[in-house]
Amino acid sequence: MLKDNLMLYLVTDSKMCGDNFENIIETAIKAGVTMVQLREKDITFEEFCKKALKLKEICKKYKVPLIINDNVDICVAVNADGVHLGSSDMDIVTARSILGNSKIIGGSCRDSETAKLLENSGADYLGVGAVFGTQTKQDAKTISVEILKQVCSSINIPVVAIGGVNAENIAKLKGSGVAGVAVISSILKAKNVEIATKNICEQLKQIL
Numbered sequence: 028m029l030k031d032n033l034m035l036y037l038v039t040d041s042k043m044c045g046d047n048f049e050n051i052i053e054t055a056i057k058a059g060v061t062m063v064q065l066r067e068k069d070i071t072f073e074e075f076c077k078k079a080l081k082l083k084e085i086c087k088k089y090k091v092p093l094i095i096n097d098n099v100d101i102c103v104a105v106n107a108d109g110v111h112l113g114s115s116d117m118d119i120v121t122a123r124s125i126l127g128n129s130k131i132i133g134g135s136c137r138d139s140e141t142a143k144l145l146e147n148s149g150a151d152y153l154g155v156g157a158v159f160g161t162q163t164k165q166d167a168k169t170i171s172v173e174i175l176k177q178v179c180s181s182i183n184i185p186v187v188a189i190g191g192v193n194a195e196n197i198a199k200l201k202g203s204g205v206a207g208v209a210v211i212s213s214i215l216k217a218k219n220v221e222i223a224t225k226n227i228c229e230q231l232k233q234i235l
Contacts, residue, residue, distance in 0.1 A: 029131065030185045032092050033152055034207035034231055035224070036062045038189075041078075043215040049081055055214050056089045058224035061207070064111055066096035072104075079105040092131060099125055109133065111154065114141075119148040135189075137170050139181040146182045153182070154209055157190025158200070172203055179204030194226040201234040 037052070037060045044051045052063060065082055067075050079095060083105055086093040092108035095101045099122050102110040109131025112122060122132055133152045134145040142153055155178050157169050169190065179186045185206035192200075193213035200208070210227065217223030 029151060030206045032062045033185050033187050034061045034235065035059055035228060036064065036154075036187050036189075036207055036209040037214060038064045038066050038096070038209055038211045039082075040211050040215055041067065043212065048078075049085060051215065051220055052082060053085050053089075054220045055224045056085065056091050058221045059228035060091065060214070060224060062092050062094065064094040064096050064209070065107075072101070075101050076104050079107060083107060094131060094133065102126065102130065109151070111135070119145060119150050123149045136178070137168065138174065139177050142178045142182045142186075146184050150184060152185045152187065152206070153178070154187050154189045155179075155205075156188055156209075158188045159191030159193075159196050172199055175200070175205065176203045194223070194230045197227065197230040197234060205235075207231065207235065 037055055039052060041048055063086055065079055079101055083093050094109045094111050095107045096111050097113060097116045099110050099117055110122060111133040112119060113135045119132055119134055131151050132149065133154060134150040135154045136142050136145055145153060155175055158172060158175055160169050175188055187207045187209045188200055188205045189209035192208040192210050197208065214220055214223050
């Protein structure tokens with residue numbers, strides 16, 4: 028089931044959505060998004076929980092898993108489906124001891140060696156990139172599709188490609204071994220979220 032959920036993984040950015048946050052995310056889910064990660068950097072714990080609970084209801088309605096970025100405490104507080112941890116966040120072993128085996132835990136990496144360590148630590152999936160650069164994370168280093176392919180072949184858990192992925196460049200990922208892609212601006216910045224999401228889905232069907 029997890030591999031199917033990772034096909035089109037939307038990572039949120041409230042600044043791109045403005046006041047229409049919930050409506051935009053729901054539109055994207057209806058158009059084909061298969062997993063949602065709530066990513067918030069500059070809000071209080073209470074505000075984060077409030078936003079997560081609203082999003083959880085939407086995700087539950089469409090049977091789409093809700094993942095919390097970075098914050099295990101938020102994941103526990105709202106009983107989200109899982110958490111995604113970057114290299115500077117809580118380690119996966121500790122997160123697993125808190126969340127148990129029923130929750131999804133994802134990790135981020137850029138090379139095969141780290142990928143193997145994260146898999147052995149108990150990660151359920153990995154986000155690997157930035158494959159095409161990114162506008163949303165200024166310190167993200169770009170990796171080649173060849174390295175992405177090496178990571179996918181070195182581990183047994185599914186991988187999503189992240190970083191500048193859009194409908195125009197998805198074809199370059201064919202044969203890489205990814206289970207799907209994680210996107211932010213190619214959906215959230217689109218003039219028409221529904222059409223943009225459907226276009227990405229159509230391109231994904233050609234490579235997965």
